[in-house]
Amino acid sequence: MSSATPHTLVIAEAGVNHNGSRDMALRLVDAATDAGADVVKFQVFRAEALAAVSAPKADYQKKATDDGQSQLDMLRRLELSDADFHEILRCCDARSIQFLATPFDEQSLDDLVSKYAAASIKLGSGEITNAPLLLRAARTGKPIILSTGMSTLAEVEAALAVLAFGYSVSQAPPSLDAFQCAFRSADGQEALRSHVTLLHCTTAYPTPYEDVNLKAMDTLRETFRLPTGLSDHTPGIHVAVAAVARGAVVIEKHLTLDRSLPGPDHRASLEPHEFRQMVTAIRQVETALGNGAKGPALAELGNLPVARRSLVAACDIRRGETFTTENIAVKRPGTGVSPMRYWEWLGKTAERDYKKDQPL
Numbered sequence: 001m002s003s004a005t006p007h008t009l010v011i012a013e014a015g016v017n018h019n020g021s022r023d024m025a026l027r028l029v030d031a032a033t034d035a036g037a038d039v040v041k042f043q044v045f046r047a048e049a050l051a052a053v054s055a056p057k058a059d060y061q062k063k064a065t066d067d068g069q070s071q072l073d074m075l076r077r078l079e080l081s082d083a084d085f086h087e088i089l090r091c092c093d094a095r096s097i098q099f100l101a102t103p104f105d106e107q108s109l110d111d112l113v114s115k116y117a118a119a120s121i122k123l124g125s126g127e128i129t130n131a132p133l134l135l136r137a138a139r140t141g142k143p144i145i146l147s148t149g150m151s152t153l154a155e156v157e158a159a160l161a162v163l164a165f166g167y168s169v170s171q172a173p174p175s176l177d178a179f180q181c182a183f184r185s186a187d188g189q190e191a192l193r194s195h196v197t198l199l200h201c202t203t204a205y206p207t208p209y210e211d212v213n214l215k216a217m218d219t220l221r222e223t224f225r226l227p228t229g230l231s232d233h234t235p236g237i238h239v240a241v242a243a244v245a246r247g248a249v250v251i252e253k254h255l256t257l258d259r260s261l262p263g264p265d266h267r268a269s270l271e272p273h274e275f276r277q278m279v280t281a282i283r284q285v286e287t288a289l290g291n292g293a294k295g296p297a298l299a300e301l302g303n304l305p306v307a308r309r310s311l312v313a314a315c316d317i318r319r320g321e322t323f324t325t326e327n328i329a330v331k332r333p334g335t336g337v338s339p340m341r342y343w344e345w346l347g348k349t350a351e352r353d354y355k356k357d358q359p360l
Contacts, residue, residue: 006286008244009229010279011100011122011252012037016078019263025084026091031272032255033095036279040097041122041252042088044112045104047075058205061264074264085116100145106136113140122252125149125203125231128159135174138166143195145250147231149203153223157183160196160224164188167195192226197250200243201231205268212239217246233268237278244285253278308334311345313354323348328360336360 012032018025025042032040055071080088085101092099102122103109112118120143127133128151137144144163148156161183165174168187172178182188200217212234221228229250230243240251254269270278296304314329321327323345330339336359337345345360354360 006249006289008248008282008286009039009250010037010282011039011041011250012255012275013041013231013252013269014255015041015043015102015265017254017256017261017263017265017269018042018078018080019261020078020080022080022084022087024257025080025088027257028255029088029091029095029097031257032275033097035255035272035275036283037255037275038098039100040092040255041100041102042080042085043078043104044085044101044108044116045075045079046108047072047079049105049107051075058264078263082111082115085111089116103133103137106133109133109136109140113142118142120145123147125151125201128155131159131162131174131179134159134162135166138163138195141167141195143197145197145199145229145252147199147201147252148220149201149231153219156198156220156224160192160226161188163196164192167191192224197227197229198224199229199231199250199252202233205233205265206235207233207268209234209239214239214243214246217243217248221247235268237270237274237281240278241281241285244282245289251278251282305334306332308332309339310334310336311339311342311360312336313356313358313360315356317350317354319350319352321350323350323360329357331357 012035014025014028014032018028029040051072053070053072061074089099099116099118100120100122101112101116101118102124103112112121121137121140122145123134123137125147128148146159161179165179165182165188168185168191169178169182198220200220202211202213204211217228217230227249229248230240231252232240232243233254240253243251253275254265255275256266256269256271259266259269259271309330309332312329312331314327317327325346328342328345330342
């Protein structure tokens, strides 16, 4: 009953939980590695290109940071430099953990691919309608992991249409019609299957359990026929583990060194020991999923004859007597005639003597 154990890609979302500190960013790489994550992910952005001066902060950001501070000022303090990222890359290489980052503007996307040699690109939920960034990301030819928080199915399809166009069409000018044409084409669909993974996500930090709607992950998979996972912002590890049981191929979860630290995402993050528990639970669930074939497991075989029953003499039976419901019993162990043949034995004649409890 053995089968190849699936391996869910576990992404430790360091995000901006470094609070703008290179030292803390490197410690997050170490923490992610020690916790068993496959990938550690950061965010690459230029604050001036991401938020206008007038952009407000989300309520959860106001609670976790200076309420009088603008979103732009908050982001400025969370930027990492080019030198910082090169140190992070060196640390990832030394610790043998994959580096991943979410770019939030076109220059940061270009840096991610050209300067930091990222193998793939993670796009956040806020970029679902950011067609220029979606198109530029697809034009890199890199695999894309796309979060879908705050989105309808129609919006996800529209985003995928841009990606399909970017991957499969090189000559035609971009347009909504051209995007949809690419999405419906065989080449576009093949490009999506080869390059895109969708993450169900609820963009709330932390996410209330009643707003997770984990079954929507199944809907994404069934609708778009693409690999699907979960970007989880709930407290604890239970939802992430449940997602693996439902077939998630990727789990993304925020990691912090200390949940009490100031900053927008710490409170919706796991501390290192909790992340380690999540990874352990995920690996156990993967093993437990098996191959789907129903049959006795190796661990059961020794218990099979102990737990099952056989036909035995309910009392002493003499040769020549007829087997009846009164003198046949069904008892353990299951090493003799199966009780499934009980009715075949009724009315037969005993060909020898039997002692009570002796197998027939």
